[in-house]
Amino acid sequence: MPLIDVSGLERTFVVRRRAGFVRRTRSEVRAVHDLTFSVETGEMVGYIGPNGAGKSTTIKMLTGILVPTAGSLRVAGLDPSRQRTQLAQRIGVVFGQRTTLWWDLPLRDSFELLRKIYRIPDARYRENLDRFVELLDLGDQLDTPVRQLSLGQRMRGDITAALLHDPEILYLDEPTIGLDVVSKGRLREFLRALNAERSTTLLLTTHDLQDIEALCDRVIVIDHGTSVYDGSLGGLHAQGGSSRTLVVDLVDEGPPIDVPGAWVRKVEGPRQWLSFPTEASAAPVVAAVAAAYDVADLSIQEPDIEDVIRDLYSRGA
Numbered sequence: 001m002p003l004i005d006v007s008g009l010e011r012t013f014v015v016r017r018r019a020g021f022v023r024r025t026r027s028e029v030r031a032v033h034d035l036t037f038s039v040e041t042g043e044m045v046g047y048i049g050p051n052g053a054g055k056s057t058t059i060k061m062l063t064g065i066l067v068p069t070a071g072s073l074r075v076a077g078l079d080p081s082r083q084r085t086q087l088a089q090r091i092g093v094v095f096g097q098r099t100t101l102w103w104d105l106p107l108r109d110s111f112e113l114l115r116k117i118y119r120i121p122d123a124r125y126r127e128n129l130d131r132f133v134e135l136l137d138l139g140d141q142l143d144t145p146v147r148q149l150s151l152g153q154r155m156r157g158d159i160t161a162a163l164l165h166d167p168e169i170l171y172l173d174e175p176t177i178g179l180d181v182v183s184k185g186r187l188r189e190f191l192r193a194l195n196a197e198r199s200t201t202l203l204l205t206t207h208d209l210q211d212i213e214a215l216c217d218r219v220i221v222i223d224h225g226t227s228v229y230d231g232s233l234g235g236l237h238a239q240g241g242s243s244r245t246l247v248v249d250l251v252d253e254g255p256p257i258d259v260p261g262a263w264v265r266k267v268e269g270p271r272q273w274l275s276f277p278t279e280a281s282a283a284p285v286v287a288a289v290a291a292a293y294d295v296a297d298l299s300i301q302e303p304d305i306e307d308v309i310r311d312l313y314s315r316g317a
């Protein structure tokens with residue numbers, strides 16, 4: 001049986017709105033509709049989609065916070081909403097936007113509280129704490145209250161907190177949001193090592209395509225509550241035909257750049273934006289531009305998730 005098994009899942013919210021002084025209207029929002037997917041142990045899956053697509057609602061059902069309206073759902077063989085306490089021992093959850101740590105307590109005390117809540121055996125707790133503190137470089141912050149930590153330190157604290165009880169599944173909701181490039185890189189490296197060492201299954205919600213590129217072999221795209229793509233990131237790019245962008249600053253304004261393998265999308269004074277296919281190497285395009293034009297500066301922009309999804313729709317997938 002897959003570790004996560006979702007079939008025909010539905011979740012509807014009833015929304016009541018005031019329509020005049022007394023009258024209220026009642027409408028239904030179908031947040032998740034006919035959603036089916038499964039995840040095997042050790043997979044790292046990106047769960048992506050536009051705002052309001054139903055990602056958080058799915059994660060809340062997977063963790064047992066919300067009860068499905070219909071459909072079937074099994075996580076580690078358990079029914080999440082009915083067996084929430086048992087499930088809590090098997091999963092970890094990290095939210096990039098808010099902390100699950102105690103704001104006024106030093107990190108060390110938050111961890112100690114979690115040891116008691118999850119009844120983690122002493123030896124295992126010590127071993128895990130030492131390992132995560134070392135890998136996440138948190139040694140100097142253990143005695144600092146959470147409210148005094150930087151965003152990156154707090155996030156590393158939150159990840160440690162979510163992992164102390166050895167969960168088989170880790171749900172991460174925008175884990176790298178607001179972090180600088182170095183902190184993002186370090187966090188991704190840690191998650192890769194965790195998956196390799198412990199086969200921890202990762203379900204990752206993010207708007208940062210580089211998180212997915214660095215971590216996930218598989219992406220599930222959800223829109224209007226249902227899965228519209230399930231496969232590799234390469235396959236998603238290929239279906240959507242999304243492109244990367246070469247931003248060229250010319251020394252002087254001029255006509256649109258004309259080089260093989262790329263097309264000009266926008267011109268603003270001496271700056272021009274050229275698109276080229278994601279799967280193609282940037283090197284020949286850069287070389288052709290540099291050989292034929294007076295270039296002051298060049299940079300490459302990767303597509304973000306919204307671009308990829310937009311492309312997917314524009315191709316009618």
Ligand SMILES: Nc1ncnc2c1ncn2[C@@H]1O[C@H](COP(=O)(O)OP(=O)(O)OP(=O)(O)O)[C@@H](O)[C@H]1O
Binds near residue numbers: 014015051055056057
């Ligand atoms: N408690 C609720 N009551 C009413 N409607 C809700 C509730 N929670 C979510 N919704 C609606 O369900 C839909 C899916 O919301 P959800 O938060 O799951 O999307 P999301 O993909 O996580 O979005 P985002 O990327 O913006 O976080 C939206 O239309 C949202 O307004």
